[in-house]
Amino acid sequence: GESVGLHLPTLSVQEGDNSIINCAYSNSASDYFIWYKQESGKGPQFIIDIRSNMDKRQGQRVTVLLNKTVKHLSLQIAATQPGDSAVYFCAENNAGNMLTFGGGTRLMVKP
């Protein structure tokens, strides 16, 4: 079936640099997307979401970009900090009642 995927399983960045985590989705009917952060031993934590009628949404130090033409989603983290080290998941909702999650990208922040 159609699913959400990620380009890079591990991303290593220097503290203070910006991070970009990418996600490709294949279901053109998806109308809502979410980014989650999961720290070791904890459940996923909601970061930011975006509806398909938008192409950009900003939060505190995070920005989500949606490119529906190429079915691509990205999460940008500004001034990455050690506390940002975690696994990041994208998820899509295809106007139904279920969420489909990508496989996750591990972000490692080097001091």
Next chain:
Amino acid sequence: EAQVTQNPRYLITVTGKKLTVTCSQNMNHEYMSWYRQDPGLGLRQIYYSMNVEVTDKGDVPEGYKVSRKEKRNFPLILESPSPNQTSLYFCASSLSTGTRGPRGQHFGDGTRLSIL
């Protein structure tokens, strides 16, 4: 404090011995869901509930049951656990907007089940 609470956090049991993992949320959310997380497979949805007395299968419902008798509780039941159900399980809840499904789910901290 808004939270989703799962119990137990860890459980080791044997094949065939019925078990229940409880989930409770204090945010008056309509939507609740169970996921399992396995290495290389990510998070997969087991069952979800749009509201009280309404439950539906997710991607991997086989071997599981759920119930939603009260808005705050959504227990996951394994009637006859098998080793392939060894996994990390998460309960989540969120508001839902009409028929538009879950929005920005809150997750519990997980339950690690080992079925021997």
